[in-house]
Amino acid sequence: MATNEKTIALSGLARTLVRGGYIDQENAEKLFLESQKKRTPFVNLIVENKVVPGATVATAAAKEFGMPIVAIDLIEIDPEIIKLVGNDLIKKHSALPIFKRGKRLTVAVSDPTNIQALDEIKFATGLTAHAVVVEADKLFKKIEKVIEDTDGGLGDMDDDDFDNLDDLEVAEDSPQEQDDSDVDDAPVVRFVNKCLLDAIKKGASDLHFEPYEKLYRVRFRVDGVLSEVAKPPMSLSGKIAARIKVMSRLDVSERRVPQDGRIKLKISKSKSIDFRVSTCPTLFGEKAVLRILDSDAAALQIDQLGYEKHQKEMFLTNLHKPYGMFLVTGPTGSGKTVSLYTGINILNQADINISTAEDPVEINLPGVNQVQIDEKTGMDFPKALKAFLRQDPDIILVGEIRDITTGGIAVKAAQTGHMVMSTLHTNDGPQTLTRLQDMGVQAFAVATSINLITAQRLLRRLNPDNRVEIKMPDDALKKEDFPEDMIKAGITLYGPGEESEDSPGYKGRAGIYQVMPISDDMKRLIIEGANAVQLADQAAAEGTWNIRRSGLQKVADGITSLAEVNRVTLE
Numbered sequence: 001m002a003t004n005e006k007t008i009a010l011s012g013l014a015r016t017l018v019r020g021g022y023i024d025q026e027n028a029e030k031l032f033l034e035s036q037k038k039r040t041p042f043v044n045l046i047v048e049n050k051v052v053p054g055a056t057v058a059t060a061a062a063k064e065f066g067m068p069i070v071a072i073d074l075i076e077i078d079p080e081i082i083k084l085v086g087n088d089l090i091k092k093h094s095a096l097p098i099f100k101r102g103k104r105l106t107v108a109v110s111d112p113t114n115i116q117a118l119d120e121i122k123f124a125t126g127l128t129a130h131a132v133v134v135e136a137d138k139l140f141k142k143i144e145k146v147i148e149d150t151d152g153g154l155g156d157m158d159d160d161d162f163d164n165l166d167d168l169e170v171a172e173d174s175p176q177e178q179d180d181s182d183v184d185d186a187p188v189v190r191f192v193n194k195c196l197l198d199a200i201k202k203g204a205s206d207l208h209f210e211p212y213e214k215l216y217r218v219r220f221r222v223d224g225v226l227s228e229v230a231k232p233p234m235s236l237s238g239k240i241a242a243r244i245k246v247m248s249r250l251d252v253s254e255r256r257v258p259q260d261g262r263i264k265l266k267i268s269k270s271k272s273i274d275f276r277v278s279t280c281p282t283l284f285g286e287k288a289v290l291r292i293l294d295s296d297a298a299a300l301q302i303d304q305l306g307y308e309k310h311q312k313e314m315f316l317t318n319l320h321k322p323y324g325m326f327l328v329t330g331p332t333g334s335g336k337t338v339s340l341y342t343g344i345n346i347l348n349q350a351d352i353n354i355s356t357a358e359d360p361v362e363i364n365l366p367g368v369n370q371v372q373i374d375e376k377t378g379m380d381f382p383k384a385l386k387a388f389l390r391q392d393p394d395i396i397l398v399g400e401i402r403d404i405t406t407g408g409i410a411v412k413a414a415q416t417g418h419m420v421m422s423t424l425h426t427n428d429g430p431q432t433l434t435r436l437q438d439m440g441v442q443a444f445a446v447a448t449s450i451n452l453i454t455a456q457r458l459l460r461r462l463n464p465d466n467r468v469e470i471k472m473p474d475d476a477l478k479k480e481d482f483p484e485d486m487i488k489a490g491i492t493l494y495g496p497g498e499e500s501e502d503s504p505g506y507k508g509r510a511g512i513y514q515v516m517p518i519s520d521d522m523k524r525l526i527i528e529g530a531n532a533v534q535l536a537d538q539a540a541a542e543g544t545w546n547i548r549r550s551g552l553q554k555v556a557d558g559i560t561s562l563a564e565v566n567r568v569t570l571e
Contacts (some may be wrong), residue, residue, distance in 0.1 A: 072108055263276055358370060453516045460560060
């Protein structure tokens with residue numbers, strides 16, 4: 001080892017950690033060489049790879065070099081100081097300026113032996129740089145946030161920050177539509193564009209732009225949960241709403257009624273993402289909600305949706321029947337559209353004619369004849385369905401059955417040799433059967449036309465890298481409706497570990513389903529006027545899993561937590 005010490009000159013911090021017994025010589029040398037190769041600070045590597053905790057490194061450095069430790073997460077940093085040093089230098093050296101007093105600049109670092117960082121900051125600013133020690137992981141997060149605020153806010157931004165949004169398809173600004181909100185205000189344009197990009201990067205499903213009396217906030221829905229991401233000045237409320245309306249080709253001058261539109265964002269030459277836009281006047285301005293419509297979602301395979309093996313078999317068997325109704329049900333945001341489109345993709349062959357009526361058309365599918373419903377022009381669901389029946393269809397997709405007229409035509413189409421696919425907003429399969437009858441569809445028509453109903457919900461997946469085992473006694477498991485055979489076989493329950501920004505407890509979503517084929521016994525009950533409870537009992541007797549049973553299986557498989565299933569399935 002002595003030879004290695006001569007050949008590899010470790011940094012002062014590395015030597016300190018080796019002497020303190022926090023890391024052995026061999027690992028220190030290995031990581032030191034790697035840091036030089038990658039041109040990454042040594043301390044960044046050891047903390048990111050969890051070799052030594054950031055708090056331990058900071059304590060050792062402060063003790064060795066006689067420097068104070070600063071709680072960086074409690075400090076509000078003046079943006080002018082950040083501009084003084086520049087984001088490039090901050091990122092290069094992982095060194096963050098935090099105070100300026102006269103000609104003295106205090107710089108937060110995780111490695112106080114990084115003299116080069118202090119020298120370059122001194123040269124760039126003309127100030128004397130003085131270092132204080134900060135925990136590396138907290139410093140990384142603070143730097144990321146500070147850079148995001150300066151790059152993504154409404155402050156000093158370069159016009160070329162969003163060059164990749166040049167192909168964003170927006171309406172031409174009409175002079176007569178301009179009001180007191182200057183929609184060409186460059187910072188506002190860049191702020192809205194930045195929000196769209198950030199939402200895509202974070203995997204959000206919806207963006208909310210919300211005006212209130214004394215504040216304006218932007219929220220993203222990620223994995224089904226809303227969280228606040230920005231608070232632009234309240235004075236920009238009108239400008240942000242106007243910009244979104246211009247991008248989605250809506251009437252900027254109309255602020256009294258809700259409006260719907262679309263934005264197409266070209267990420268690259270081959271990749272584009274659509275946003276469905278809805279504006280609604282509120283007490284303190286117009287709220288805008290944008291739904292991200294990723295065309296990649298339509299290309300999902302059946303195995304990616306999360307159906308159990310027996311559910312998948314029933315799904316595919318009924319999907320390939322030549323006629324009848326195939327219904328997908330669930331609340332808003334439960335993944336109904338993705339399930340339907342997955343089925344359509346399976347059926348989309350050159351020898352099959354598929355027509356869809358949707359409001360709105362969320363995802364474009366090549367090879368499928370898609371019709372946009374527009375009540376203003378008289379193109380409603382009944383009119384579209386009547387037209388489809390004269391278009392030699394094999395498969396008809398109705399975006400949603402909302403009333404007796406649409407439901408009646410859909411049922412007649414299913415009874416006359418066509419496969420009809422559609423959605424309803426109901427809680428489960430049995431309630432769907434009674435809901436159709438409540439609309440006015442006759443019981444015998446419901447019984448003879450429907451092949452399969454799949455009800456679904458989306459729940460959050462546990463992060464496999466951050467989950468902990470949870471012990472529960474058998475009695476408690478029984479109370480949670482776990483089957484006896486499952487309990488006897490042994491169940492390992494998991495919950496989310498300690499959450500952080502870098503390691504969330506939940507990551508991604510999975511579907512839970514009730515796949516209910518309409519058997520002959522079920523048909524008899526429908527015709528006899530059975531209620532939803534009786535139909536649910538019959539489904540259970542036939543071995544159909546309800547949504548909760550499907551969720552408990554996901555818990556037993558370690559995919560999600562019991563708390564998450566309870567959140568989604570318990571009323």
